[in-house]
Amino acid sequence: MEKQHDNITKSPHVLLLPFPAQGHINPIIQFGKRLISKGVKTTLITTIFFLNSHFTNKTNNTSIEIEAISDGFDEGGEASADSPESYLKTFKEVGSRSLADLIKKLLSQGKTIDAIIYDPFMTWPLDVALEFGINGGSFFTQACGVNIIYYHVHKGLISLPLGPTTVSVPGLPPLERWETPSYVHNYGPYPGWSKTVFGQFANIDQARWVFTTSFYQFEKEVIDWMRKKWKLMAIGPTLPSMYLDKRLEDDKDYGFNLYQANHNKYTNWLNDKPKKSVVYVSFGSIAKLGHEQMEEIAWGLTDSDVNFLWVVRAEEEEKLPKEFVDKILTIKASCIKTIMKEERGVIARRNALKWKDLAKLAIDEGGSSDKDIDEFVYELTKA
Incomplete structure (x- = not known):
């Protein structure tokens, strides 16, 4: 050519x-x-x-x-x-x-x-x-x-x-x-x-x-x-x-x-929550989770007892469990609680702020x- x-x-x-x-x-x-x-x-x-x-x-x-x-x-x-x-x-x-x-x-x-x-x-x-x-x-x-x-x-x-x-x-x-x-x-x-x-x-x-x-x-x-x-x-x-x-x-x-994103809906919700109190979960635009994986994540987030924002694509919504009632994922919930409430989480969040400054x-x-x-x-x- x-x-x-x-x-x-x-x-x-x-x-x-x-x-x-x-x-x-x-x-x-x-x-x-x-x-x-x-x-x-x-x-x-x-x-x-x-x-x-x-x-x-x-x-x-x-x-x-x-x-x-x-x-x-x-x-x-x-x-x-x-x-x-x-x-x-x-x-x-x-x-x-x-x-x-x-x-x-x-x-x-x-x-x-x-x-x-x-x-x-x-x-x-x-x-x-x-x-x-x-x-x-x-x-x-x-x-x-x-x-x-x-x-x-x-x-x-x-x-x-x-x-x-x-x-x-x-x-x-x-x-x-x-x-x-x-x-x-x-x-x-x-x-x-x-x-x-x-x-x-x-x-x-x-x-x-x-x-x-x-x-x-x-x-x-x-x-x-x-x-x-x-x-x-x-x-x-x-x-x-x-x-x-x-x-x-x-x-x-x-x-x-x-x-298509509904920015107002979730930004208003976030603005209503205390600072540094929300867990954000997203798996991108390619990854596809199985029904069991979706259920595990759902129960884990629920059992963590913290505010969370989980981004789920429209075509993945049908995999979500109909009710988040049974608390079955103590391990995943424990990980979230550690980051949000315990001393190890304080250290991890302090490190995150350090890397944020270095990134800037x-x-x-x-x-x-x-x-x-x-x-x-x-x-x-x-x-």
């Missing part, structure tokens, strides 16, 4: 290609906002289904431009696929061609593309980018401690299923089986997603950059190890600026919402994450 022509007179232009799920879109959107604030033109690439069903002028409250490619399921998205494996396979086949067509279209319009930043749940965007002579950056939305475990599984350095011994990886203390990510210690139930999370590293050595939404002070031992292998840039936390450095004007939310410092002007973003922008402008 033809390479784009050099153009040093225009501002850098970056394409952002997240996996089409809310928890993957949010972080890369915040990164895009940071890039825009530093003079980099940013375009989000979503799927045709998401563009038609979720993205409107009302849902896009940012200055990020939007383009769309096909995942092969333009009418129904992932939900219309036979299985996660089928969706991912088709997305790779159709998406690769569709992304190449989009790149050709943008180049024919006289636009430059200086980098494609992609979610490694899909490794194929890097292959497409390199065919056009465009540098690619892998954008991880998980913590580095999780990534390093997945990497060692991918390289065959951790064998699955796990044995009885502890798991050891650079930068982390020895881990018990239950302390590893669920795809590792409960290997088998989700083969499609397991293959995806372990396969994130298939072509990572060809990426010009590797981005993580963590920040250096939080995981410095693991980040130091990863930086020996790749050009790792820790650019987190990727939250709206209002909750961090407040340098991005009017940045109060992510700006893209795939689900990292993304503020001159912080470690801000410097990594500046370095990336400098590389784009000098190219």
Whole structure:
């Protein structure tokens, strides 16, 4: 395929290609906002289904431009696929061609593309980018401690299923089986997603950059190890600026919402509760819990005897037990009570406040994450 022509007179232009799920879109959107604030033109690439069903002028409250490619399921998205494996396979086949067509279209319009930043749940965007002579950056939305475990599984350095011994990886203390990510210690139930999370590293050595939404002070031992292998840039936390450095004007939310939220209902409820008295529970936009798991969590929250806000997607609501009456989960309830009421919980909450302050410092002007973003922008402008 033809390479784009050099153009040093225009501002850098970056394409952002997240996996089409809310928890993957949010972080890369915040990164895009940071890039825009530093003079980099940013375009989000979503799927045709998401563009038609979720993205409107009302849902896009940012200055990020939007383009769309096909995942092969333009009418129904992932939900219309036979299985996660089928969706991912088709997305790779159709998406690769569709992304190449989009790149050709943008180049024919006289636009430059200086980098494609992609979610490694899909490794194929890097292959497409390199065919056009465009540098690619892998954008991880998980913590580095999780990534390093997945990497060692991918390289065959951790064998699955796990044995009885502890798991050891650079930068982390020895881990018990239950302390590893669920795809590792409960290997088998989700083969499609397991293959995806372990396969994130298939072509990572060809990426010009590797981005993580963590920040250096939080995981410095693991980040130091990863930086020996790749050009790792820790650019987190990727939250709206209002909750961090407040340098991005009017940045109060992510700006893209795939689900309809009733903000007034729960904010009014929260405002009515004492400070630091509410447990927040959410499993993201991909995870699906079984009926038994939903019941256990429900009973555990009830038995904890504390206020809680549990985010449950509409399609998961039918799994909730009809009545929260029997108190059966003393272990889970005890964990919540420990955090909310006991001395160990006081220490944990004190540590949380410490990391909150360090997170703000990292993304503020001159912080470690801000410097990594500046370095990336400098590389784009000098190219």
